Amino acid sequence: MFIAANWKMNLNKKSILNFSKQLKKFKFSNKVQTCIFPPMTYVDYLNELISKLPISVGGQNCHYKSSGAFTGEVSPKFLIDIGCEYVIIGHSERRTLNNEDNNEIKLRAQSAIDCNLKVILCVGESQNDRVKGLAREFVEKQLLQCLPNNFENCYIAYEPIWSIGTGLIPTKNEINEMHKNIKEFIFKTTNIETKVLYGGSVNKININDILDISNVDGVLVGGSSLEVKDFLAIYTAAVKHLVKSE
Numbered sequence: 001m002f003i004a005a006n007w008k009m010n011l012n013k014k015s016i017l018n019f020s021k022q023l024k025k026f027k028f029s030n031k032v033q034t035c036i037f038p039p040m041t042y043v044d045y046l047n048e049l050i051s052k053l054p055i056s057v058g059g060q061n062c063h064y065k066s067s068g069a070f071t072g073e074v075s076p077k078f079l080i081d082i083g084c085e086y087v088i089i090g091h092s093e094r095r096t097l098n099n100e101d102n103n104e105i106k107l108r109a110q111s112a113i114d115c116n117l118k119v120i121l122c123v124g125e126s127q128n129d130r131v132k133g134l135a136r137e138f139v140e141k142q143l144l145q146c147l148p149n150n151f152e153n154c155y156i157a158y159e160p161i162w163s164i165g166t167g168l169i170p171t172k173n174e175i176n177e178m179h180k181n182i183k184e185f186i187f188k189t190t191n192i193e194t195k196v197l198y199g200g201s202v203n204k205i206n207i208n209d210i211l212d213i214s215n216v217d218g219v220l221v222g223g224s225s226l227e228v229k230d231f232l233a234i235y236t237a238a239v240k241h242l243v244k245s246e
């Protein structure tokens, strides 16, 4: 079970310090893995603040080259250097706002894996594709074109674009079907068993329903991970879910 918090371009030094103080008062379980993805400028800072807690930190993206004349980019080696375990690659906001296509995403993911980062590779369809019944086909194409080699220990995050930040969520059945299909597709093409996180409008209210879905292995949370109380409520729900299913 994995709870991942994508802070996107939010919070600052002061709010991160406050967040970490609350985390330090909380009793974490060793059953649920968790990773926070702060803005790049604060990854190192957060990592130092929570170094004694069982929480990983990760980058929200990285470049496909490990060094060179790439102004404004972040090397996967830098992420390793400052203690990152994970990196998110192919988030739909990178795809749409920064024109990262499947080809580039595959290069970025491969480079991250080659540097020993664990990748969370994001996929997900638009509302238009969902309505037209093309969601599965769209996601399969993304997987086919983005999946790097040696994807063991990595995750897929299924994040339907229309669900991100909107409060709209696919039905339980739709999530289960998509996750099942992603797992089967990856197994068929690479022989690797992959874990799949769900992302899109996850919050402390709907988390129980989402974790009840059999092919969901965790969640990638955006907005609801910005308040420490909400983040910890989601984390606690994951721990209770595991205890219940034991």
Ligand code: 13P
Residues within 6 Å of the ligand: 006, 091, 159, 163, 164, 165, 166, 199, 200, 201, 202, 220, 221, 222, 223, 224
């Ligand atoms: P929200 O949880 O704010 O919908 O964002 C989801 C997301 O994009 C996580 O990467």
